[in-house]
Amino acid sequence: MLLIKKLRSVSNLIESFKLNLNKNSLIRNASSYNNDILALEVKGETLKFPYVWLRDNCKCEKCFHPTAKSRILDWSKFDINAKPKDITKHEDYIHVTWNDGHVSTFGLNWLKFRSFTPENQHKYTNELYKPSKVTWKGENFNQVCRKHDYSEIISSDEALLNWLKDTSVYGVSLIQNTPDNVNSIDDVVKRIGFPKQTHYGVRFIVQNVANTSNVAYLSSNLQMHTDLPYYEYCPGVNLLHCLVQTKSLGGENTLSDCHYIANYMKQNHHKEYEILTDTEVEWSDIGTENGNEFYKLYRSPVISLDKHGEVIRVNFSIPQRGNHFPGPIEQVKPWYEAYSLFYKLNQQFSAKFKVDPGNILVFDNIRMLHGRSKYQDSEDNIRKLIGVYVDWDEIYSRIRSLKVKLNNETLY
Amino acid sequence: MLLIKKLRSVSNLIESFKLNLNKNSLIRNASSYNNDILALEVKGETLKFPYVWLRDNCKCEKCFHPTAKSRILDWSKFDINAKPKDITKHEDYIHVTWNDGHVSTFGLNWLKFRSFTPENQHKYTNELYKPSKVTWKGENFNQVCRKHDYSEIISSDEALLNWLKDTSVYGVSLIQNTPDNVNSIDDVVKRIGFPKQTHYGVRFIVQNVANTSNVAYLSSNLQMHTDLPYYEYCPGVNLLHCLVQTKSLGGENTLSDCHYIANYMKQNHHKEYEILTDTEVEWSDIGTENGNEFYKLYRSPVISLDKHGEVIRVNFSIPQRGNHFPGPIEQVKPWYEAYSLFYKLNQQFSAKFKVDPGNILVFDNIRMLHGRSKYQDSEDNIRKLIGVYVDWDEIYSRIRSLKVKLNNETLY
Numbered sequence: 001m002l003l004i005k006k007l008r009s010v011s012n013l014i015e016s017f018k019l020n021l022n023k024n025s026l027i028r029n030a031s032s033y034n035n036d037i038l039a040l041e042v043k044g045e046t047l048k049f050p051y052v053w054l055r056d057n058c059k060c061e062k063c064f065h066p067t068a069k070s071r072i073l074d075w076s077k078f079d080i081n082a083k084p085k086d087i088t089k090h091e092d093y094i095h096v097t098w099n100d101g102h103v104s105t106f107g108l109n110w111l112k113f114r115s116f117t118p119e120n121q122h123k124y125t126n127e128l129y130k131p132s133k134v135t136w137k138g139e140n141f142n143q144v145c146r147k148h149d150y151s152e153i154i155s156s157d158e159a160l161l162n163w164l165k166d167t168s169v170y171g172v173s174l175i176q177n178t179p180d181n182v183n184s185i186d187d188v189v190k191r192i193g194f195p196k197q198t199h200y201g202v203r204f205i206v207q208n209v210a211n212t213s214n215v216a217y218l219s220s221n222l223q224m225h226t227d228l229p230y231y232e233y234c235p236g237v238n239l240l241h242c243l244v245q246t247k248s249l250g251g252e253n254t255l256s257d258c259h260y261i262a263n264y265m266k267q268n269h270h271k272e273y274e275i276l277t278d279t280e281v282e283w284s285d286i287g288t289e290n291g292n293e294f295y296k297l298y299r300s301p302v303i304s305l306d307k308h309g310e311v312i313r314v315n316f317s318i319p320q321r322g323n324h325f326p327g328p329i330e331q332v333k334p335w336y337e338a339y340s341l342f343y344k345l346n347q348q349f350s351a352k353f354k355v356d357p358g359n360i361l362v363f364d365n366i367r368m369l370h371g372r373s374k375y376q377d378s379e380d381n382i383r384k385l386i387g388v389y390v391d392w393d394e395i396y397s398r399i400r401s402l403k404v405k406l407n408n409e410t411l412y
Numbered sequence: 413m414l415l416i417k418k419l420r421s422v423s424n425l426i427e428s429f430k431l432n433l434n435k436n437s438l439i440r441n442a443s444s445y446n447n448d449i450l451a452l453e454v455k456g457e458t459l460k461f462p463y464v465w466l467r468d469n470c471k472c473e474k475c476f477h478p479t480a481k482s483r484i485l486d487w488s489k490f491d492i493n494a495k496p497k498d499i500t501k502h503e504d505y506i507h508v509t510w511n512d513g514h515v516s517t518f519g520l521n522w523l524k525f526r527s528f529t530p531e532n533q534h535k536y537t538n539e540l541y542k543p544s545k546v547t548w549k550g551e552n553f554n555q556v557c558r559k560h561d562y563s564e565i566i567s568s569d570e571a572l573l574n575w576l577k578d579t580s581v582y583g584v585s586l587i588q589n590t591p592d593n594v595n596s597i598d599d600v601v602k603r604i605g606f607p608k609q610t611h612y613g614v615r616f617i618v619q620n621v622a623n624t625s626n627v628a629y630l631s632s633n634l635q636m637h638t639d640l641p642y643y644e645y646c647p648g649v650n651l652l653h654c655l656v657q658t659k660s661l662g663g664e665n666t667l668s669d670c671h672y673i674a675n676y677m678k679q680n681h682h683k684e685y686e687i688l689t690d691t692e693v694e695w696s697d698i699g700t701e702n703g704n705e706f707y708k709l710y711r712s713p714v715i716s717l718d719k720h721g722e723v724i725r726v727n728f729s730i731p732q733r734g735n736h737f738p739g740p741i742e743q744v745k746p747w748y749e750a751y752s753l754f755y756k757l758n759q760q761f762s763a764k765f766k767v768d769p770g771n772i773l774v775f776d777n778i779r780m781l782h783g784r785s786k787y788q789d790s791e792d793n794i795r796k797l798i799g800v801y802v803d804w805d806e807i808y809s810r811i812r813s814l815k816v817k818l819n820n821e822t823l824y
Contacts, residue, residue, distance in 0.1 A: 036745050050744040057735040068627045069698050070731030075635055075755055080748045116741040124736060129694075129709055193704065197606050199809070215480045223487055231805050233645040280719065282541075286481050292605065295812035296805065297541055307692065319482030323469040324536060329528040332462040333448050336492045343487055393643050393708065397611070400707035 038084070040094070042108050047115045054096060055082040057114075058104040128403070130396060131168050133367075135260035141351030144170040150178040150360070153191060160191050161402040163362075164395055167237065171257055171364035178241055178358050185241040185360060185386050193394035196235050198228060199285075199294040206240065206385040208377055213287040215319045219383070224254055224346050224371035227389075229315035230283035230296040230322075235389030238365045242355045246383040251375035253361065255368055256350035258314040262303050264345060272338035276302040279335045283315055284322030299326055302342060313366040316342070365389070450496070452506070454520050459527045466508060467494040469526075470516040540815070542808060543580050545779075547672035553763030556582040562590040562772070565603060572603050573814040575774075576807055579649065583669055583776035590653055590770050597653040597772060597800050605806035608647050610640060611697075611706040618652065618797040620789055625699040627731045631795070636666055636758050636783035639801075641727035642695035642708040642734075647801030650777045654767045658795040662787035665773065667780055668762035670726040674715050676757060684750035688714040691747045695727055696734030711738055714754060725778040728754070777801070 038049045056073070058064065065072045079100070086097035094111075096104045113124070126132045136144045146166045152159035153175060167173045178184050185203070189195050195202050200214070209217040216222060228234055245251060265273040278301060285296045304313040325332055346369045355361050363370060375383060403409070450461045468485070470476065477484045491512070498509035506523075508516045525536070538544045548556045558578045564571035565587060579585045590596045597615070601607050607614050612626070620631040628634060640646055657663060677685040690713060697708045716725040737744055758781045767773050775782060787795060815821070 037741065048741055050741060052748045053735075053737060053744050056748070065627055065630075065731070067699075068625055068630075068731065070627050071733065072627060072632075072731060074633070075730050075752070076759070078752070080745070080752055114736055116737065116744075118740075121736075121738060125738070129711070129738075193611065193706075194609050197609070199605065199806070213480055215477055215482050215484060218477075218480075220484075221486070233803055233805055278719075287479075293813040293817065294605075294809050295816065296809050297812070298805075299541070307690075318487050319477070319480065319484060321483065323465075324526050324533075325465060325528065326533060326537070326541075328530075329449065329460055329462060332465050332528075333492070336464045336468070340487070340490070340492055347488070391645055393645055393710075394611075397706050397708050400709070401705040404707065405705065 038087070040089075040108075040111065042112055047112060047117065049111065049114075049116070051083055052080050054084075054104065054106065055079070055098060055102075057106075058102070059106070060102075060104060062102075063104075128400060131165055131399070133171065133259060134169050135263060136170065136257050137260050137349040138256065138351040141172075141255070141353065145172050145174055145351075146170070147174050147176055150175050150184070150188070154187055157402055157406060161399065161406060164192070164399050164402075167362050167364065168392075168395065168399065171259070171367045172255060173362045174355070175360035175362065176358060178360050180243065180358065182243065182386055185239055185388050188239065188360065189388055189390055192390055192398045194390075196233075196389040196391045198231065198235065198389065199289055199292065199296070201290070202388065204387045206387055207383060213289050214285075219375055219377060221374040222372040223318050224256065224343070224350065224369040225317040225320070226315055226369060227365050228285070228296075228320075229300075229317050230285045230298045230320055232298050233391070234298075234313065234315070235365050236392035237362060237390045237395060238370070239360055239362050239388050239390065240355075241360045241386040242357050242384075243386060244382060244384040245355065245357050246375040246377065247381045248376040248378070250373040251383055252352055252354045252373045254347070254350045254352050254371040254373070255363060256346040257367065258303070258316075258346065258369060259311050259367055261342065261345045261349055262311045262314070264349070265342065269338075269341060272341050273303070275331075275334055275338040276342055277305050279331050279338075280326055281335070282322040282324050282326055283317065283320055284324075285320055297322060302339060311367075314369070315366075316346075316369055366392075450499070452501075452520075452523065454524055459523060459529065461523065461526075461528070463495055464492050466496075466516065466518065467491070467510060467514075469518075470514070471518070472514075472516060474514075475516075540812060543577055543811070545583065545671060546581050547675060548582065548669050549672050549761040550668065550763040553584075553667070553765065557584050557586055557763075558582070559586050559588055562587050562596070562600070566599055569814055569818060573811065573818060576604070576811050576814075579774050579776065580804075580807065580811065583671070583779045584667060585774045586767070587772035587774065588770060590772050592655060592770065594655065594798055597651055597798050600651065600772065601800055601802055604802050604810045606802075608645075608801040608803045610643065610647065610801065611701055611704065611708070613702070614800065616799045618799055619795060625701050626697075631787055631789060633786040634784040635730050636668065636755070636762065636781035637729040637732070638727055638781060639777050640697070640708075640732075641712075641729050642697045642710045642732055644710050645803070646710075646725065646727070647777050648804035649774060649802045649807060650782070651772055651774050651800050651802065652767075653772045653798045654769050654796075655798060656794060656796040657767065657769050658787040658789065659793045660788040660790070662785040663795055664764055664766045664785045666759070666762045666764050666783040666785070667775060668758040669780060670715070670728075670758065671723050671779055673754065673757045673761055674723045674726070676761070677754065681750075681753060684753050685715070687743075687746055687750040688754055689717050691743050691750075692738055693747070694734040694736050694738055695729065695732055696736075697732055709734060714751060723779075726781070727778075728758075728781055778804075 036051050038051060038054065040047050040049065063071065063073050083099050084096045085099045088095040093105055093107045148159065148163040153163050163173060175188065206216060208219040227238055280299045280301055283298050285294065287294060300315055302315055303311055306312045377383060448463050450463060450466065452459050452461065475483065475485050495511050496508045497511045500507040504521065505517055505519045560571065560575040565575050575585060587600065618628060621629040639650055692711045692713055695710050697706065699706060712727055714727055715723055718724045789795060
């Protein structure tokens with residue numbers, strides 16, 4: 001081990017470290033940040049870390065539980081003004097001795113991975129937190145809807161990761177060669193984790209049903225929508241296994257990327273975009289399923305933005321919008337105008353396709369609108385799909401776990 | 413039926429209805445709203461309804477599916493400029509003939525329930541959408557934590573509704589006299605709907621475990637926190653059935669109402685309140701449970717506000733806050749100061765109590781912090797709780813269904 005070490009005693013009031021350790025390393029205090037920040041040179045780059053953050057993230061056994069991989073600091077005794085008394089830099093880690101005598105060790109790679117530079121934060125966000133999305137319109141559907149193989153997803157972690165990444169990036173994917181069995185879809189879900197249950201059950205069968213509690217279970221034209229917008233915890237991803245496709249005309253799917261459309265409206269119909277991101281409406285589903293009554297209501301705009309102005313969720317359903325309008329009466333007519341425009345643009349920029357038996361159509365239910373054209377069952381041809389939902393919490397978790405596993409990374 | 417009817421033919425361009433129907437009824441156009449609004453006198457009160465909203469909510473069989481209780485209008489043909497050609501008022505309903513000849517009927521009670529007046533919207537929001545919350549501090553715990561009986565909840569809809577309302581209003585409740593069985597809690601959950609599964613399973617056992625994947629499964633002091641803040645769809649309500657309580661010192665619960673504390677900070681520590689509502693941090697859980705790897709991350713502030721500035725969710729955990737800080741370095745130290753103040757106030761305003769075997773402690777996991785003091789198992793006394801989560805989507809749904817059922821209301 002190349003040990004490059006320089007120690008200097010400092011008082012509790014010390015205002016700066018300016019320790020030249022060797023040609024490539026420098027520990028100093030960045031005086032512009034109230035002397036609360038360590039500046040550290042790592043491979044020619046100066047990285048800065050607040051003292052409070054370093055102390056909070058000490059990895060010794062008193063501060064961090066090794067198997068629970070969790071901080072176990074007693075917060076009622078935590079000193080947010082802790083300062084280093086001494087810092088020693090080694091080839092690939094630093095030793096910090098704090099003013100109360102506590103000692104912490106931080107690997108340089110560990111620190112670099114957590115660096116506060118905007119470039120590093122951007123990289124971490126897009127590569128590990130959530131993969132960046134690529135938006136598309138109908139004419140590009142065949143390029144973005146990647147085809148994956150059922151058996152490969154079941155047997156290979158690489159194939160599983162590729163499929164999940166495609167689904168998160170493009171919002172849609174197709175699994176082919178699925179065994180003709182009502183339970184096949186469960187094995188795919190198990191590769192991720194577990195399904196999201198709703199009041200319609202864990203799995204649902206999409207076929208024509210008389211006296212249905214849901215218009216999706218009719219053979220008539222199913223207008224473009226998101227599923228279950230009346231759930232605050234709206235199912236993240238919809239997996240639809242086609243067991244029997246109709247031989248009649250129709251039964252085609254339509255699919256549109258609302259992230260593309262939101263962006264298009266932002267640029268070309270800004271007033272309507274603002275109305276759809278601002279005005280809350282009430283999504284609703286009231287009925288009985290398997291003997292259990294439900295009365296779901298959820299208020300949100302058609303296009304929900306996060307704190308950074310990015311689209312995080314889209315809600316759209318003609319049948320499942322309630323008839324209470326929660327805002328002022330003056331907002332009603334302009335809202336209907338914006339809503340109708342949104343629907344028209346979704347149709348305009350949608351893709352149309354018919355899936356084959358053995359296909360599982362997978363799409364992001366809080367990003368895409370999906371619909372289906374009218375069809376006709378016959379005695380020996382009854383269209384039948386098995387559907388199941390999985391939440392994004394589980395999918396992103398699986399993507400991250402697989403990335404770390406396949407890249408053999410140690411992040412903690 | 414008292415039939416008071418007055419008809420007048422109107423052209424598509426008609427600008428106003430001013431039909432005096434009888435002393436108590438009046439249909440007229442409110443000219444201040446671009447002639448797009450019907451003003452209707454119902455029991456001495458003038459209620460206004462936009463034409464587009466009325467047309468959208470027509471309840472005839474062509475527009476509304478009777479069993480799916482859903483709109484089935486073909487939106488691509490919907491005319492947002494539809495205007496009534498003729499309106500007839502009867503004692504308890506109105507008939508509207510639209511300019512394309514379509515006829516709609518609306519009950520006056522149905523309309524009144526959906527009226528756009530701020531008073532009505534406020535009433536509907538607080539009585540049906542979501543019951544208003546009552547905030548509290550530790551010294552009031554005994555008044556707000558209502559006691560409910562296990563058998564009554566299982567057998568009576570009134571008892572079930574009362575329990576769920578108390579839980580939603582105060583964020584905490586206690587179920588007593590629960591049978592000493594690991595499955596008893598399931599029967600309570602079934603009365604609501606179904607549990608929320610997480611990567612820790614459907615149910616979880618809280619007891620001291622060596623080499624745990626979660627610090628909750630230790631007998632050491634468990635600092636106040638919310639469960640699973642790293643889930644975007646964070647479990648809504650936590651039910652903890654105490655099967656065995658410790659006979660040692662400790663094992664007490666602490667509980668605090670963060671809605672009270674958020675409000676307190678807003679008034680007394682506004683800068684820190686703004687930091688905690690603005691600054692996103694990363695909540696994290698990484699490990700393996702039952703052979704399945706998980707890598708959960710979720711970014712959000714400690715106090716999440718909705719569009720109306722109301723607290724909708726609180727996230728707090730010392731062990732389960734990740735070590736990536738997603739914001740600019742300048743935000744770090746002020747954030748730690750605000751976070752420490754928040755924790756101190758939660759301790760200051762918390763309640764402390766010890767539950768008995770046979771109790772199920774129920775609390776709002778996105779509103780309360782909960783913790784537990786250190787205890788000591790012995791050979792014949794191993795503290796054991798069974799935990800399960802249920803989402804607010806299912807609880808509010810059950811509350812609404814029960815209200816309608818018990819009041820014998822027909823809302824659709």
